[in-house]
Amino acid sequence: MTQPETGRAPGKAGPLSPEASPTAPSLPGSGTSGRSRRGEPRTYDFRRPTKLSREHVRVLQIAQESFARQATTILTTFLRAGARLELVGIEQFSYDDYLVTLPNPVFITTFTLEPLAGKGLLAYPLDMAMAIVDHMLGGSGRAEQPNRPMTAMESAITDHLLGRLLDEFAASFASITDIQPALNGFEYNPLLAQAASGSDTVMVATFAMAVGAREGEATLVLPFSSFAQALNNAASPQLSETALAKRKRAAEALTARLNLVPVDVSVRFAPLTVSSADLLSLAVGDVLLLRHPPDAPLEVTTNDVTFAYAIASNHRRRLAAAIVPTPYAAAKDTA
Helix, strand or coil, X not given: CCCCCCCCCCCCCCCCCCCCCCCCCCECCECCCCECCXXXXXXXXXXXXXXXXXXXXXXXXXXXXXXXXXXXXXXXXXXXXXXXXXXXXXXXXXXXXXXXXXXXXXEEEEEECCCCCCEEEEEECHHHHHHHHHHHCCCCCCCCCCCCCCCXXXXXXXXXXXXXXXXXXXXXXXXXXXXXXXXXXXXXCHHHCCCCCCCCEEEEEEEEEEECCEEEEEEEEEEHHHHHHHHHHHCCCCCCHHHXXXXXXXXXXXXXXXXXXXXXXXXXXXXXXXXXXXXXXXXXXXXXXXXXXXXXXXXXXXXXXXXXXXXXXXXXXXXEEEEECCHHXXXXXXX
């Protein structure tokens, strides 16, 4: 998934598809270490790691494209005018980083996601929201629209349309999880839209939106934490017997190859701690007390991890180590 440039609105970085990038999706200031299609370097903030995998993006893309198709039909039917909603991309943001990409004022509606926790958010230009009301009242929508909050009547008219859109949103996400979204309210200042905490990770779907002759950008925001488990389940569908057999053969082949990988193994006495002065003063002929009990087995280690114990032995005139039970197991057997 591509990562938005700093200070750019979501979706400006171009369309996103699972094939568009070999890396996982990213957010401003904490994206992947790869490069965009235009060769521009991206930064990665390890304090905000990428959470959306390519599988997550693929599942979300299918649901959001379905929602866009149904929303286009509803807008065209309700407004009796040409309308279009087309998915541009899906990106990961912190909620604060997303808010700064929105203009002020802008039309924002928040909605609950029962039975999931958290809220969703849908935002698009205020003049387009006013033009939609104009169309629903029989107007052409071409006139200059007022730059102000909606009246009670305008809000009621918009409620009806948004209710239908949320129904289609729930139907589109049914393959991921069952939700019953409900409108929560309108806002026009992005900083006052309380849909999530500032540091929360959100999934932002960007749409190209057109109503009549007006064109703009709409964004649909969902909390990642609420959908994480459902996305993991949806990204791991039930496989056919053929696919399961192929996956099993691949796992067996990988295991067989891993069993042939050489590993460095050490047999050592118990580690000893000495002071820096003693270590620096060592000279030829000095005696360093190991403090290893004479009846204690040696440690068999790899990568500083002890996985067995052994005693010194020999095999065909070569020094060897015979594996013995762990001291704890031996003590238990003799108790």
